[in-house]
Amino acid sequence: MKFENTGFEGLKADLRRLDDVMLEYGLVRESQWDYDRVTYDRKFELNEGVFYLRVQGYAVEGDVGANKALVQLLTPLLGKYYYPHGVEYGEGENFPKxxxxxxxxxxxxxxxxxxxxAKK
Known part of the structure; x- marks a missing residue:
């Protein structure tokens, strides 16, 4: 599920500051990055299953691996985890209200x- 019109699209922020803010809300980057992309996840374990709130971004300047990057954020997602296949984000998924x-x-x-x- 995409969270459209949240205002995340186009927001740009320094990677280190972004890491700190995301962590305050339980979204962790851990090892989910490469040199030009980042992914922040928050896990929810409910009776209905395991779900992930995901915020992704990409470096418009600098290098994620060096922890010196300006990251532009993308549309946030909500997905449901299916063992052993992974997380599905499709519109056909049923998410608890x-x-x-x-x-x-x-x-x-x-x-x-x-x-x-954010950087302008």
Missing amino acids: SLVTQCETILTNLKEEISAI
Whole structure:
């Protein structure tokens, strides 16, 4: 599921500051990066299954591997994990309403904080 019109598209921020802000909301980068892309995930374990809120971005300047990059964010996603295949983000997935609402709240607050550190 895509969270359209959240305002994340086009937001640019310094990687190190972005890492800190994302972590405040439980979104971790861990080893999910390469030299020009990043992925932040937050895991939700519910009775209905395991879900991931995902925010991705790519470096418009610098190098993620060197921890010196300006990252442009993309549209946030919500996916459901299926063992052993992985996470599915399709529109045909069924997401609990309470989870969607929780993710929307997280993204609204997160966008506000990222906007404060964003580069124009």
